[in-house]
Amino acid sequence: MAAEHIDDKQFWLAITILIKNYHALNKKIFEVIITEVQKQQHGQLYDSDEDELEQQLQANASERTCEGFKIYFKMLTKKLETNILANGTLNFGKQSYECHFVGEESFDDFSVHLNAGQFRVESKSNSRFAEFVLRPRLCNWSQSKREEGAQKSLRLVDVEKYNDLYKQLKLKHSESLLKLWETAKESTDPLKFIYEDLAIAAYLITLWTSTQTEPNAFADLGCGNGLLVHVLNAEGHKGYGYDVRKRKLWSLYSEQTSCNLVERTVEPNSFRFEFEGIDWIIGNHSDELSPWLPVLAARLKTNFFLLPCCPFELSGAKFQRRNTSISAYQDFVLYARQISDRCGFETQQDRLKIPSTKRIALIGLKGSAKSTANLEDFVQNELQKYQTGDTNAAIKLREKTETVRNCTQVEKSILDSLVLKIFHMLLDNTERTNDTSWMAGRQLKMREIVQSLTKEELSGIKSECGGIKTLLRNKHEVFKFCGNDLIGIRRPEGIPAIRSKSHTIKKRSCFFKLHHPQGCPLEESDCSFIH
Template sequence: MDDDTTSCIKLKPNLFWQSINILIIKPHVVNKRLWGCTILNRYYVQDNDISWENELKNWQLEIVNKKQFLDDILKNKQVKIVGECKTENEILLVELLPKSYLESHAFQIIYKNKSVTQVGFFDVTPAENEQNLCPTFSYSFSLQGDEVILKTFSDNVTKSHQWLQSTVLPQVLKWCHEISTKQVQICNESLALVPNEEYYTKYNELKLTYGKEMVKIWPECTDPTKFVYEDIAIATYLLLLWETDTKPQSFVDIGCGNGLLVYILSMEGHTGYGVDVRKRKIWDLYPNNINLKETTVTPSNMHIFSDVDWIIGNHSDELTPWIPVIAAQNSYKSNFFLLPCCAYNFDGTKYQRQNSSKSQYTEYLEYVKKVCDNCGFETEIDRLKIPSTKRICFIGRKRTYKENEHEKFVACIQYMISNQIGLSMTNETDQDIKTKEFKTRDPIERVRNCTQLDKNITDSIISCISNYLLDGCNLETNWSKGSSVAIHKLIKLLPSDKLKALKSECGGLQTLLRNNHHIFEVRNGCVNLRYPRTIDEVKNHARSKKYNDGLKMQIKPCWFYNNHPQGCPLDSSVCSFLHEMST
């Protein structure tokens, strides 16, 4: 059964083909069952009369010889293969990789017919695989005039047909629109520097070897399902990147955090260690051969990393721009892997965006790329597959200059750093340039959620806000919750010294208000006083949240009883707080 679906967007062939290329390379964007895909074969041919729907019925793909399948068909049909040419038709054999590692893979032949601006998708998965990753029927997208047409050879009531019509076609049109309007990004491809299929296999092997057990024993307060599998993905990437070398690589992970990346790389046969300003609980759970050091890294002691092949900066924060510098100054053969996250300058201060038309992340990536280039590297860029929005990485493996020019280039790097920090080469020594004004992280992690504010400051802010909320309200009749006021208006009430104290805490005023949720109610950016809760209300709420154990009430003084001009509206026998004047 044929079914035509059209779009209303005005398109040109180049936009259509760019959008289709995204669909082929990144099928997981529209198909949540997929992890990704790998292209087994790609040929350019001088033939536009191949009737694939009929021809493929006579051929059976064998998993053990999957890469030979398309070759045999083209040879049998005597199709003429030519060199790469954008004007010629293109035939691909694609393997679809499931998100669930143990699920059956699927295989498609994709035929891009440039002469009629049409692409066809044909399932060639062996029947015994019983795949459910892609439609088992054939379908195509074509550009007719300025409309995209979806044609399927199936009953239009199937889920696969509805998915093509309601999900895939709109996404193809969306890509067409984005391509025609968006600016050039710093990196568009994922895992461009490592073999996709090998990455898929290696990642799942490491996931089975280290992932589940590590999640079980995770002692940190962070989410193990994110941090464990993210580090496994980064380890997979590095292991494949290092496979081109015949010997195990030595490395140092600067700002290693939980040390999981060091653990996996070491267990997989490489030699290295991690350094961080603060020890983590999980460090004690690793085997004795895992080398993790608690130390503060500054520009003045970076020379201690000179004996390794790779400098790793995985979310290295203040030291991010220094990673390529360390690698460049170590030796001509030193390499680096850098995954920037938080934006910092060379002196450890926060990086400030210069161009409002770009996001801070995009602009910082461009800044880091320039630093890498200035350090003499042929900087490679890639996009990792990790559960994070910050997944663009930089790799430095080759230099833009010859080895006999190394010392001269190191001097140029030092001059670049002095300019970045704003020092004069004539007035400062090399040691001054490395250390002056560099801000390091405190080894003791500060609690910054407004719970460490001086009690007098907290009480003063609460009093200031509650008085403002009650100002002008009728306090002669019913008990009043006061006005509802936007948080941004309340900020203007605070004295400058109180505001400064708040700004030094994560969350600021809103966090303080939520910490005192027994007094204030914050909703949709507005604040008012809360109506006090009874003992039964607190018990029911705790029961619904399953944290009723050890629940104690009428221990702390009731704020309303002590501070509200009308007192507490609840009787002392039912109020969840104690009706006793505080001293």
């Protein structure tokens, strides 16, 4: 297949993206910062800036007013102690771009040329990088559309200071936090939570420094495992965490943190701090509390930092879409931002670099807050739109005891009745012959099984996580999932020669011995269940 022809405009579009996104090609680089720009006219270099560079790159060839540019970079590294200096040379006439790394042998210089409508890429010593990484990426970038007003990550903070602090926090805390995770026997992924909260801590500290709003004390509402509170406390920032349920990790933190984690339901209409000096509220993926963060910040006269996550209304109900022309997440972020604006904040928005798809942050500073005279009217109007019942009642967003929803809490007689009905449904219409082979029944789609059950039969497990599917998975000795949403009867297998610890032997009666018309196909000595 012939390579697509690249014109001048597409070539410089790809180079524009390359200049700003070299870190997308080299995973050792966190971010690229342009430190200086010079334009070349009549063989001489003159001071310029990024705006002029952008304008010239976007212009048609006949409209350009200079011969090229010299660009100086600082490349922030993810793990290396020092950052990397580099420079790039743009030549519009030769349709070329060259990048040179200063005194750094582990990074290869490279060049890109437009030759007969195709990218020609060369690397100083790594031809595989040039041919199999750089060239395909440039081809993709050349076909992309310019994103007008695309949001830049970490635009509200000094990126270099943020990156340096993030590296320090990883070196200082990651190993000890991993050990805490192992001790607590947490089921969640430690790498995701640890590196995500270290990045959020680095962002907050850098933000507080750059905006001169370092807190007297902060409160993390819906703090979950308390990790963010722990890291910020360890870095000298006094603060507290509130959550409806205590986590196993809480008691393992230092006393400095553990005594500042409060097991308490945050009810937005009645919540007040029991500690002095709190002037920042944090909502770190705080689920139902997310839309309430700006409201609480306005009522309590604090700043706020919010990472909206699962979409909820102020009532605690699932979020009702307002704008279907954008994604559900974007719609919810817009809703949270509109609440913040109504609360009197001039809301700032940023995008974090964290291992999460939900990484848009909203920041409200009380110094920029306008009048909140109509705040309570707005809140009540929202509750009346999306909540039934008494809008003045306290809104309890989550129960203290987490409900178990895996079909294990349903009355046994209801489960047994459903299991038998589905079992006989799968055996029905199986042709009986003189053949003595054991009947394994037929396969049915999950939809067919559900449609065959009455509303009364379904009501007993309708609130359970997974419903009928969870019930069938729990009875894995009877049913099997056959792919393509088909369910069948599992033929009993003998006791394995090598048993795992989870393999139970002779603890329960054999289902097939009791309920299959031909009984169990296994001898009693071979069956895992009691005959």
